[in-house]
Amino acid sequence: MTKIYDNTIGIKDINLKINDGELFILLGPSGCGKTTTLLCIAGLIKPDEGEIWFGNEMVTSIEDHIFERPQDRNVAMVFQDYAIYPHMTVFKNIAFPLEIRRKPKHEIEERVKKVAENLEISQFLDRKPKQLSGGQRQRVALARAIVREPNAFLMDEPLSNLDAKLRVYARAELKRLHQRLGTTIVYVTHDQLEAMSIGDRIAILNNGILEQLDIPENIYNFPRNIFVAGFIGSPPMNMLDGTLIEKNGKKYIDLGIKMYELPNRFNNLKKSKTTNAVLGIRPENISISKESIDNSIKAKVDIIEAMGRELYIHLKLNEKTIIVITKSVEDLELGKEVNLIFDDKRIHVFDKQTEENLITRPREEESND
Template sequence: MQQFSLDIADREFVVLVGPSGCGKSTTLRMIAGLEEITDGELYIGDKLMNDVAPKDRNIAMVFQNYALYPHMTVYENMAFSLKLKKCSKEEIDKRVREAAHILNITEYLDRKPKALSGGQRQRVAIGRAIVRNPAVFLMDEPLSNLDAKLRNQMRAELIKLRQRIDTTFIYVTHDQTEAMTLGDRIVIMKDGFIQQVGTPQQVFDHPANLFVAGFIGTPQMNFFDGSLVKRNGRYFIETDGLSVELSEDKQQRLVAKDVAEQQVTVGVRPEHVIIGQSGIPAKVDVSEMMGSSVHLHMSALGGDMIAIVPLNGEAAHYPMGMDVKLSFGGHVVHVFSKDDSKNLEW
């Protein structure tokens, strides 16, 4: 971890997202006190935490492997930390049953973990954290061991849980879909550095650099070489005979930064690629029927391009090898520096 500086508001849901090895789990472990902080300071509220033992930080952590005691029942697993804190039996019973009710696992309280499904075990692990009434919930890839259907269900459960439990969540995942659906803010990381912090909409609409642009969004953004040129005080993107005037908001940002004409990397999301009668020549390699749309994988501009074409009830006719023309509007173009990969607008 290097040059990591982040403020998280009370009751905020913040997601740390990035590829494996980017430092997101290490960050979570430092917050939990499981990893030493060699430089810098960690505060929870107004209290410095660097030298505070993990058990005294008033946090609860949920791991991807559930970490349940196999010989204990669900009730006993959830009650264990409260027994260590010498809570009364009445208080323990009250907290366990309240958490079980929130997570819809009351009927499983007498079962042992081996009798539960993966989703049920994860609910128990979350319930064990809830009973502690922590100031901060730390969640380290809690859904990664579940299949796709269960992950979708548990994402919805976590959104509901967050609405019912008014506290701070710090959530780690490598899955940008989880990050986009769960987070108030997303912290995108790579190689131990923060690449961008913002709301899901901000990082999707205004990626700070090439990495963020390619990491956020499914299918990922198309990239190709182009030229940023200026004519009569107006900026244009030119590539392979296509000239696109940038939208007014982009003009203003580039003018404010006095961006010079230069060779650039152009980014356009698949949903913004237009298949029409004019534009850049392309050849269809693969056509994927997705129901309400078709995903076209094409060869264009010396590389691969993807377009999402809405069907609107019409049949799709894009056979392999078909020649098409593609274009895009000036309001959806992202322009990145060849030197440092940063978005030239920001």
């Protein structure tokens, strides 16, 4: 699908296969095209190019002039601001989609009660929304979506109005609900932690383009490019500029302060056009040592942040700051020179020009089946 607004790219050549029953995440920074994708699926906007299929049914095809109306697609949208009606009771709010479909009264009552029980809001059915907490209101919005028994849920940042603590609770609830209902959910967020914690698979968008689509674990461990590597993970992956060099059959990346020897898997790389490269290593994959070894790199302790469960050590490596996550500060002093040891198995090397990871694995084409 492609959707261009006036001169702005909404989404460009996005191709996704969302599996039946999965909790599928659209993740990316503000303006990357998440809402645009959802609105196209819902039929609330028309793409400029492309097709959308629900199972065997083509619901949008620009070429074939097919465009099924949103009300016929039977998908339920849940937005960030819930859009529940303040003048109606919780019961009325949940019943609303059934009432406009002229369902019989007893059926409405039965279905509303069942959903309310499921979401543990039965005791609030007579209240007005303003008499509820944010989290409870949010469950009312979910209940109203669920009661329709739609083919799929399209959720656009549904938890973003909740405070941090409630959010963690709400996302676990959502995951549980999804497991119980088994209905496909397409879930939009710009919060990478939320995406990693609840998603079956994640599509990462950037500037309207699909950067990577895979299960959370692969996105984290095998980012396809510098954007994905930097977007997922907190604190983010450390990136060091360097030059690829081959000497005596061994591959190195020259980091200026150090000729860093790359592990064997870098030996048979497809030739990259350039030797300008970026070495990426996550903060939890670096250890700090007093002793220097073959491949260790010297750095100076700059800042120590105590985060409770762990420590973030900021170190200076020339002008560059490297962050390391450790459990203890034994022997660490500000200004002291130490040796950094990178976990070889966890090193990434990116082409500086194309920003592609030089070693890729399960491509999204494979995991997109």
